[in-house]
Amino acid sequence: MDSALTRPQLVHWRTAIFTIFAVTGLGFASWASRLPAVKQELATDDFGIGVLLFVAGAASIVGLTLANIIVARWGARRGMLVTLLSFGIGVAVAGLGVQFAHSYALTAVGLAFMGLGMSATDVMMNVEAAAVEQAFGRTLMPLFHAFFSIGTVIGAGVGIAMAAWGVGVAWHLWAAAAIVLLAGLGALAYVPTREITHDDDAPVATRRERFAEAVAVWRDPRTYAIGAIMLGMAFAEGSANDWLTIAVVDGHDQTQATGAIALTVFSVAMTLFRILGGPMVDRIGRVWSLRILAVTAGVGLVMFILAPNLPIAFVGVALWGAGASLGFPLGMSAAADDPSKAAASVSAAATIGYLAFLCGPPVLGWISHQIGILNTLWIIVALIAMSGFASGAAKPIAGSKVGAGHH
Known part of the structure; x- marks a missing residue:
């Protein structure tokens, strides 16, 4: 113990x-x-x-x-x-x-x-x-x-x-x-x-149980539902890191310097919301926080794709960054709700999220080569919507002290 x-x-x-x-x-x-x-x-x-x-x-x-x-x-x-x-x-x-x-x-x-x-x-x-x-x-x-x-x-x-x-x-x-x-x-x-x-x-018998636990967590439907939340938001974050500058330059006909500024706006918005997000989650709860932020990210990305001018594009980028900020960390929190299998569940959730980070950008690059970068970003809008619809899976389990919220 x-x-x-x-x-x-x-x-x-x-x-x-x-x-x-x-x-x-x-x-x-x-x-x-x-x-x-x-x-x-x-x-x-x-x-x-x-x-x-x-x-x-x-x-x-x-x-x-x-x-x-x-x-x-x-x-x-x-x-x-x-x-x-x-x-x-x-x-x-x-x-x-x-x-x-x-x-x-x-x-x-x-x-x-x-x-x-x-x-x-x-x-x-x-x-x-x-x-x-x-x-x-x-x-x-x-x-x-x-x-x-x-x-x-x-x-x-x-x-x-x-x-x-x-x-x-x-x-x-x-x-x-x-x-x-x-x-x-x-x-x-x-x-x-x-x-x-x-x-x-731990004795060998306990270690065997932990290996079994690490495998068993992949048979739990909640793992995949939390994974869906993290997958959508990992794509929303990873696609910005890798493709936002190119989308500004090739999609909106701006300079490379403007592309770098847009990525900075995204990163600052994301970091600020990660610093400030904890108290909000403790206030309104993990599920409602994820739903609100999924809408924020989705609206921001649509604004960026359709922006008729640069100021609206930058507002869209800021909303996109703010909305994408908490999906990944709150997915980790949700996976850790049950202390008895927290290590196995967090490992599984992290694996799903990081695979999206690693595999997402090359896939988007291939698709954008076929249909253009701004059209490709509509796929991210759909994945953000999927993340929002899956948010209910992040509801804290009975006994968890984190993420329930209070009014």
Whole structure:
């Protein structure tokens, strides 16, 4: 059984998971922000960069699959020790491959470790975040995801500065890797060993039960209903990250700088609502929050697609970002409602959501090649509507202290 934690221990635990979310975002954005320099150093073309991104994406899917097994066998805390190492070392190896070895193959190996470590860490930090949220008894998951967003903004901002100052890719990525490893692994020291996140030294029989539990959760209809919520909102978020700038340039005939501003508006709206969303959920409940935000995202995206001028397009982008902000974290919260199977359920929900993130953009790219980018975005409107209709599945189960709301 888990022993009760003191208030300072709970606060340290929460701060530690905030830190892991932030450094994961920082590490990822540090790599992504230097892609033009990577392309130049490796003397490759867009197709070559695409293959590198595919390697990272494929490794990420492997990481998602392994995460469930790792949590069942070793728990989230010990699992993150290994996966954060994989992530940080992968970032460092990619930097070495780009600047000093000028090796496409070594860069790809680094990205494979980075992708595997990042996706597996993502699942486990969400398992921990869900446990923290249940321990505090109020909605905190959106705030955890806001820290990831803040990490990506810092990582991208530093990347812009590094590129402007002519700092080599390796030196930049090694510094980022050092921050990931020092801050991330340091934070783990404040994460308690808890049965709820499978960190205890369970006997073999119990571990077998946990493996069975991890498989059984895929036979629960609620898993797929929560997955539908997260799938729609993961597409809404992921499509903006990958295609919004192109939609502004190619769809609305604007400059690349205007496209970058639109993506910034989206990211700021999403981050702000993740910071502010918890109290709203605790007030009106998880289900109504998801329904209202699905309508907000859908209306915003329709405004963007049909916008006759730039101001209306930007208002649409802001509504799209705000509406898409809470679907993913609240899906995680809903999956964690039953403490007895929280780790397995959160792992399954995270897997569905991250598969949408990873597989969605390439699929949308192929479709947009056939029918144009603005027409393709109508598919996202339909997926957002699906997410809204599935929102009832996020209703807290009996006994859950999080997400019921009060008037």
